[in-house]
Amino acid sequence: MRWLDHREAMPGPLRGAIIALGNFDGFHRGHQAVAGEAIRWAHEEGRPSIIATFDPHPVRHFRPEAPPFRLTTLEQRQELYLAAGATAMLVFHFDAELASTSAEDYVGRLLHEHLGVAGVVTGEDFTFGKGARGNRAMLERLGAAHGIAARAVPPVMHDGAPVSSSRIRDALRQGDPQGAAALLTRPFALRGIVEHGDKVGRTIGYPTANLTLDSYLRPAYGIYAVTGRILATGQILKGAANIGIRPSFDPPKELLEPHFFDFSGDLYGQEIEVALHRYLRGEAKFDSLDALTTQMERDCEEARSVLSAAAT
Structure with missing residues (x-):
């Protein structure tokens, strides 16, 4: 499986990919639904499928004093994404430059020009760009202007509440690995x-x-x-x-x-x-x-x- 860095040129065969865009640290049920939609879409159109992630996590950039909170390493994520059927993993190196990129430049300059993305799948609550100003509606509008199609996947529910990394972290901190596993689909x-x-x-x-x-x-x-x-x-x-x-x-x-x-x-x-x-x-x-x-x-x-x- 290819391991891509967003700062480097996208290999020619991977331009025109469908990308699952998010952090996908735990790669839990909700993340799997977003990635699954991107992979299905890519297969339907005969395109590569790419699952994105951020390293370091944006929280680590904005709050370097925050206690450790990662659920997976990059190596673990790569294995999980490969098992899901993706063609490649794309790592966004989150630094001051990426944090200051406007929502408009994020779509037009980064996704369109630099990465050559054809389609993007996110969760409904996905935000992007400087100050997290970009949202689902903006992604659809900006994407359309650059020939990038966008889809959003609703939250996955479990026991009456959306599956989230926060729920998984809470379960682990409370000594409930079985509860975390139910949300992750694995221990x-x-x-x-x-x-x-x-x-x-x-x-x-x-x-x-x-x-x-x-x-x-x-x-x-x-x-x-x-x-x-x-x-x-x-x-x-x-x-x-x-x-x-x-x-x-x-x-x-x-x-x-x-x-x-x-x-x-x-x-x-x-x-x-x-x-x-x-x-x-x-x-x-x-x-x-x-x-x-x-x-x-x-x-x-x-x-x-x-x-x-x-x-x-």
Whole structure:
């Protein structure tokens, strides 16, 4: 799948594409509906289909102090967009120049002249251009002046409310990964390179693969039933993981620490993805390693039971 940068020239074979235009960070049910419409439209007309995203997220540009909130990395998005059937992913590099682009220039200069877009699909609430002045009606009007057709997809509803990234973030912060998964259509998953830690887990019989959380949203701290995927091999592992600051150890350090059942290989330096399936309990501080070990045994038994039930 092609990975395109909006600052570079659009390859000739991809000019005249139908583009799903939005941020599409979580690529949830609503995002999938917009992308699906763009892909269907492109297939009908024999055109390439492109799914757009922004990196960094516009919020990060305007509010650099905002806590981490990302639901996916660019690499994860590329895989999701490919699985959806898109020809390419287009990354809008959101900086001061893009932020100051007027709605008129966004359509005429960027979408029409630079990218050669033939059609655009957005959500009904999509905004664009300096000060977010552009809206659906303006996109249709400006697009028509430049030969760009525009379509809008209504919100996707779930449990009586529109699916949104905000709902997903709220669910994860509240320790509800199942609720987030229902909106995403897949478990929320964090990806990273396994780092060396203090190896305390190894000494008590529960070795962990240590991952930093980087720019990901911080789910509720605590213990989760998880699955892991080793990206290099595709191997799937089951386990229990702690997300948090490890209050039983000094100094506190924020980590994702999955322990994978029945696995004895070396994961250091490998990229893995850890999917959250169920929140088991909150983080707790233990007075001794024996107390911690006893609780970890209970956590692993519960995680095994949860994951076994989910597999049937």
